Amino acid sequence: MMMNLMKPAALALAGIAFSGAALADPYDAYRGQTVVANFPAHPHYDAVMKVLPQFTEETGIKVEVDQLQYLKMREKQTLELTKRRGEYDLIGYVVFSKADYVFADQLENLAKYFMNPKLADPTYDADDLIDGYVQNIGVAGGTKGYLPGKTGSLFGLPFGSETSVLAYRKDIFEKHGIDVPENYDQLLDAACKVPEVEDGMGGMASRAASGHQASHAFLLHLAPLGGRVFDDQWNPIINNEAGVAAANALKTIVDCGPEGSQTFGPSEAAASFMQGDSAMFMDSIAFAANFENPEKSKVAGKVGYALHPEGVRRGSQTGGFGIAIPKNAENKEAAFLLMQWLTSKKGDLAVAMQGGNPSRFSTYENADLNEKYPYSATFGEALKYADPDWRPIIPVWGKINADIGTTMSKVLTEDLDPQEALDGVAERAEAIMDDAGYYTWR
Amino acid sequence: MGTANRLTPWLFLAPAVVVLGIALLYPIGYMIYASFLSWSPSERIGDAEWIGWRNYTNLWTDEAFRESFLVTLKFAAAVVTIEMVLGVGLALLLDRKLRGMTVLRTIFILPMMIAPIVVGLMWRYMYHPTVGVFNRTLKSLGFDGAPWLSDGTWAFWSVVIADVWQWTPFIFILALAAMQSLPRSALEAAEIDGATEWQKIWYIKIPLMMPVLIVTLLLRLIDAFKVLEVILVLTNGGPGLSTEIVALRIFRTAQEFQELGEAAAMSNVLLLMLMALTILMVGYNWLQERRAMRLRVVAETGK
Numbered sequence: 001m002m003m004n005l006m007k008p009a010a011l012a013l014a015g016i017a018f019s020g021a022a023l024a025d026p027y028d029a030y031r032g033q034t035v036v037a038n039f040p041a042h043p044h045y046d047a048v049m050k051v052l053p054q055f056t057e058e059t060g061i062k063v064e065v066d067q068l069q070y071l072k073m074r075e076k077q078t079l080e081l082t083k084r085r086g087e088y089d090l091i092g093y094v095v096f097s098k099a100d101y102v103f104a105d106q107l108e109n110l111a112k113y114f115m116n117p118k119l120a121d122p123t124y125d126a127d128d129l130i131d132g133y134v135q136n137i138g139v140a141g142g143t144k145g146y147l148p149g150k151t152g153s154l155f156g157l158p159f160g161s162e163t164s165v166l167a168y169r170k171d172i173f174e175k176h177g178i179d180v181p182e183n184y185d186q187l188l189d190a191a192c193k194v195p196e197v198e199d200g201m202g203g204m205a206s207r208a209a210s211g212h213q214a215s216h217a218f219l220l221h222l223a224p225l226g227g228r229v230f231d232d233q234w235n236p237i238i239n240n241e242a243g244v245a246a247a248n249a250l251k252t253i254v255d256c257g258p259e260g261s262q263t264f265g266p267s268e269a270a271a272s273f274m275q276g277d278s279a280m281f282m283d284s285i286a287f288a289a290n291f292e293n294p295e296k297s298k299v300a301g302k303v304g305y306a307l308h309p310e311g312v313r314r315g316s317q318t319g320g321f322g323i324a325i326p327k328n329a330e331n332k333e334a335a336f337l338l339m340q341w342l343t344s345k346k347g348d349l350a351v352a353m354q355g356g357n358p359s360r361f362s363t364y365e366n367a368d369l370n371e372k373y374p375y376s377a378t379f380g381e382a383l384k385y386a387d388p389d390w391r392p393i394i395p396v397w398g399k400i401n402a403d404i405g406t407t408m409s410k411v412l413t414e415d416l417d418p419q420e421a422l423d424g425v426a427e428r429a430e431a432i433m434d435d436a437g438y439y440t441w442r
Numbered sequence: 443m444g445t446a447n448r449l450t451p452w453l454f455l456a457p458a459v460v461v462l463g464i465a466l467l468y469p470i471g472y473m474i475y476a477s478f479l480s481w482s483p484s485e486r487i488g489d490a491e492w493i494g495w496r497n498y499t500n501l502w503t504d505e506a507f508r509e510s511f512l513v514t515l516k517f518a519a520a521v522v523t524i525e526m527v528l529g530v531g532l533a534l535l536l537d538r539k540l541r542g543m544t545v546l547r548t549i550f551i552l553p554m555m556i557a558p559i560v561v562g563l564m565w566r567y568m569y570h571p572t573v574g575v576f577n578r579t580l581k582s583l584g585f586d587g588a589p590w591l592s593d594g595t596w597a598f599w600s601v602v603i604a605d606v607w608q609w610t611p612f613i614f615i616l617a618l619a620a621m622q623s624l625p626r627s628a629l630e631a632a633e634i635d636g637a638t639e640w641q642k643i644w645y646i647k648i649p650l651m652m653p654v655l656i657v658t659l660l661l662r663l664i665d666a667f668k669v670l671e672v673i674l675v676l677t678n679g680g681p682g683l684s685t686e687i688v689a690l691r692i693f694r695t696a697q698e699f700q701e702l703g704e705a706a707a708m709s710n711v712l713l714l715m716l717m718a719l720t721i722l723m724v725g726y727n728w729l730q731e732r733r734a735m736r737l738r739v740v741a742e743t744g745k
Contacts, residue, residue, distance in 0.1 A: 071697075075697075078483040078484060078700075079483075081484065082483075082484065082485065082486055100482070100484050100700060101484065103484070104482070104484035104485060106484065209678060209680055209681075210677070210678060210679055210680020210681050210682055210683070210686075211678055211679065211680060211694075211698075212698070214680075258571075258572070259571040259572055259577075259587060260570065260571025260572065260589070260591070260592050261592070262589075262591075262592035262593075262681055263571075263591045263592045263677070263680070263681070277572065395482070395700070396699075398698045398699040398700055399698075399699040399701070401698075402694060402698055402699065403506070406506070406679070406680065406682050406683050406686070407682075409680045409681045409682045410594075410681070410682035410683075412681070413592060413593055413594055413680075413681035413682060414594055414681070414682060416682075428505070435500075
């Protein structure tokens with residue numbers, strides 16, 4: 001009898017415990033809130049838009065997105081972040097905005113959110129996030145101010161980040177017995193062999209247009225060839241042997257590239273590859289989806305992917321976007337929950353399956369993703385060499401970047417001597433750094 | 443008239459003058475103030491550091507700004523000269539009663555109705571090394587393609603061509619209107635005196651059109667110094683700095699380098715230069731008009 005009485009009581013207790021668990025739903029307190037996000041118009045964020053309804057369904061938190069072309073987005077954010085009360089709870093930001101936003105104290109330090117047991121998901125597994133991306137996009141305040149280190153903190157999470165790989169035409173390489181380049185000598189040989197053996201085809205399509213594009217292309221080769229823009233004391237070393245080697249490599253690539261390469265931005269270079277006018281393309285992984293789309297690409301199914309070739313070291317680029325919570329946001333905790341959900345194993349995979357760029361190693365290893373996008377395994381391997389320091393992320397970078405880009409353009413189009421060109425860049429960079437106070441402690 | 447009566451018109455004018463004054467002068471004052479600051483868009487203007495004349499002295503040593511200044515002068519001189527010659531030439535050619543002239547004139551003014559950004563895109567595709575119409579035509583005739591936008595000198599003249607294509611109609615329209623309002627009596631008198639067509643153009647039409655031509659030249663010159671969208675889309679200032687005019691440098695300084703104070707200083711330098719040009723041209727025009735008036739008085743009174 002006693003047992004019979006105990007049974008319903010135990011059931012009731014279990015019921016209370018169960019309902020207690022339901023009440024402990026971490027999203028409960030935020031149900032009905034609306035997170036206003038500002039995202040770039042970018043294939044990754046287009047994929048995000050497709051999975052956001054799933055987040056709302058699971059959490060009850062609504063999401064409104066203001067998706068803007070990325071330069072417009074930056075312009076809008078610049079205004080929004082200086083207001084006392086901003087319009088956005090969560091922002092997607094391009095990597096070099098990290099320096100400006102953190103320096104102006106406009107982003108939330110994420111430590112207090114990850115320390116809050118009511119907000120931080122214990123299964124989040126931050127160690128699975130791609131190191132190079134977190135270091136490049138999320139952390140600031142450590143080594144050199146923009147890298148991790150003992151004094152660094154986390155201000156954002158990588159989301160829509162990118163690295164570089166080599167895309168090549170399998171059919172052309174097979175036809176002419178060209179090996180897939182594993183190092184820079186082989187890369188430059190292949191780049192100049194293609195136009196000799198394949199009439200009307202350029203070796204490698206590369207960005208090279210004056211300004212940011214030429215600078216990006218140069219820096220892409222500088223890191224693997226052993227160079228850096230500055231040493232640890234902020235002295236420009238861009239004009240050392242490695243710098244000259246990188247400039248010469250870019251010049252060789254452009255000279256052996258498709259017609260008009262000197263004016264190419266990333267879209268033109270990718271278009272040249274997709275139209276079958278070039279045999280190689282080395283740039284962001286974000287272009288792969290278009291290469292494999294037969295509606296847009298004449299080379300779909302004919303493209304192989306390899307790691308960014310090795311120079312004196314391996315070093316592929318890191319870039320793209322991250323997400324962060326502005327200091328003047330209204331619904332910061334709900335924004336954190338969205339941020340955490342999107343970059344969780346489940347969210348990252350969901351976005352990747354829709355064509356987004358994974359931020360986690362485990363996503364790249366996922367069998368379903370590899371079946372859908374066979375190049376994922378190579379990209380995952382490339383990320384082990386993603387170099388967070390391939391270009392400095394400092395507030396005065398815009399000016400130095402533009403100078404590198406216009407000077408490189410002169411090397412490519414006016415035959416300016418690379419050593420002379422880089423000596424000039426180093427001199428001007430030193431003046432800019434001096435003006436910005438980087439030599440105050442000398 | 444009492445003091446109150448004398449003040450009444452001013453009182454009526456005052457609201458308009460105040461509104462116009464604020465609308466015109468406030469942004470200029472703001473720009474002048476900003477040019478003395480080290481101001482990034484990430485901070486409020488009130489928080490920006492006052493650095494005195496440093497933005498201006500930096501310009502003096504900024505090689506890229508100096509280069510863009512020279513490119514601007516070259517660009518403005520090239521486009522305005524070519525556009526004036528072509529525009530006035532076309533007006534002289536088409537200032538006659540011919541069949542289909544109305545349609546022809548309408549076609550001529552179409553380019554200036556197109557948004558500059560579209561003009562930039564259009565020419566960019568036409569200059570494209572492989573699929574552009576120019577290189578395709580050259581190749582079909584057995585020639586090599588030209589490096590329209592990938593060589594500094596070619597790129598400069600390619601940009602000039604795009605601008606000439608868009609803005610020659612502006613000169614043409616104004617010159618044609620000026621020509622059609624010329625006093626017929628002067629031309630008829632010249633005809634009676636046996637003047638040739640060339641003499642009529644050189645000694646009568648051009649001098650009488652001069653005030654309009656000066657204003658037209660001034661307007662085009664100011665515009666040429668400020669042109670941005672076409673170059674931004676066509677070359678983004680490259681290769682190197684071969685097509686980077688001051689307006690583009692200002693845009694990049696504000697947008698890419700995030701240095702609003704320096705961009706404001708550049709804008710003020712450009713503004714001063716344009717003001718000097720305007721004063722010069724308006725002054726010249728005023729002197730010409732006074733000379734013409736004096737000649738008329740002499741002709742009428744004999745003194």
